Amino acid sequence: MSENLQDRVRAAVRIIAEAPPIGPAPALERSTPPRYVTRRWARWAPAGAALAVLAAVFVAVGVRVDGPPPPAAPGGSVVLPREVAGLSLLTANLTDAPLRQPGILVARQGSWGSTWGSSQVVVIGADGRTYRRVDVAEERGADGADGEWHHAQALLSPDGRQVAVGDERGGATEVPVLDLTTGGRRDYPLGAPMAYRLRAWSADGRKLAMIVADVPDRVADVFQPEEHEQRLAVLDLDTGAVTVVSEVTLHDDWDGNVHFAPDGTLAVTTFTDPYSSWPKPWLTVVAFDRGPAGRIVRTMALPEQWHFGGWTPDGDALLVTGDDPRLGLRAVRVADGADVRPRVDVTGHRFAVLGWRSPTVLLARLDPEGEGPGAIMAVDLATGRQEVAATLAGGLFTRVTGIDAAGQLIGQAGSEAVGPQRGPWPGWARVASALLVTGLGWLLVARIRRRQGRARGAGSAG
């Protein structure tokens, strides 16, 4: 770039940046007092104390033993636990202790980063009580640009028998899909090293919709989508082929929704004028009847302030509006955008559809207002009634931060109060427990010998 051009850009940017009237810094609203560090070591004191408490708890918990191992295939009904338990360092992983049954939920737990296993991806079996860490997903997590830990995705198939693992770091060469019933794993090769985000399984569990980006190198941060062209692609599990849906264009910064419909078509949110003040959202429906690349068969303009939340079992689009905690839900026919039934209003945070109990009753992540634990709610679109189907464990370090479900399984699940069975202790826990017991035993023996020595000395003096 010529010096003259640089000067022109510099001058124009200065004019633009200094155009708005910016006064002195206004008084800042501060809701909580700061926590000032007075000594360097004091920063580590709470963590050290917490670790000491955790260590004591692990020893205490360690004396309890899980019940008998779960059956290879659940002979009984599918169970949604009344409470999804929080993080535990004693949860076995899938590699060491396969689930041997379909999974009903995947929970992201903890908030301390992956060191020491303090941030986990856990799959819960269809029996509602068997918990296993998805170690393949935990290995593929990374720090984001915001400094927070981002788990790799673990997306359950609708029947809960498979879980696909994402990789947003870049340099991924395959998509791992784990078979939860057999403990097996199959890696589906990608055409070139890339980053990908899993978005949806088809109802028959044979296709996976993904967003892919050409990021050939492994980067420490989760890839910044606006730096790379994003494309919609579909992995066919029968053929192993990954095909880009070329008719769908995703703009940079795209962050929409993708859901397979019951009839096998794929809906994705697209935008016209994406960088204007009023980007126009559309529901774009892709069919695969003429080949794996798909073709757009229908588009529907999304009403202003509404976004696409998924499909109803009858094949209508579920739209969501509002800001937490006041949300509106409506089902519309894609053919003409007409409402299938009146809008209902719900209250809560972080709405995300997990499955359907019936054509009008959906199950969704919907946290109640206030500071309490998160929840899975049953919402009746016919009446607007919402009731808690399960709660998600809270706790500063152990809370459930994200939840996904096997859409078909969760719809047929009964709710029961079942406690978690976490499988065999990890190796480090067994070694630590053994050392602790050995150490305590040595201390006890040493104390007894000292007392005996003192008693003998007193007797001989008398």
Add this chain to the structure above:
Amino acid sequence: MDVVDRGPAAFESVYAREYAGLVRLAYVTTGSLDTAEDIVQEVFAAWYRSGSQLLQPAAYLRRAVVSRCTSWVRRRIVERRHAAAEPFAHVQQHAHDDVAAVRAALLVLRPRQRAAVFLRFYLGLPEAEIATTLGCRAGTVKSLLHRSLATLKEKLGE
């Protein structure tokens, strides 16, 4: 990020000194003065609550502002709340051709590209510091600036 002990007065000093510059950064990144002021105040409030004392607060704050601006652009619902005016409304009718051209270029650039342009051409930061602010590698900054400059050249008729 090293931490040293400073008194509460240091926060007030940094707030007063850095506020305007950060609002300008957020304004160029988002195109909206209202949004820029909101974001900068959120960043300072979050920093205050954390109680961290920083050797280089400006770099930390710039990074936080850019991260929130990028998230804001993605959240279209929030954008609609502030959609009362066109982006960069304060320079809409500027007589200078170059300003109109650069404004037109900023409208089609992505948020991180806009931030990179501001950091390079307004603050005059080297690529390494821009990379720290954007939370990426220096190579990525080169790529961001290269594409941004191509758009700027086109709009400026070069």
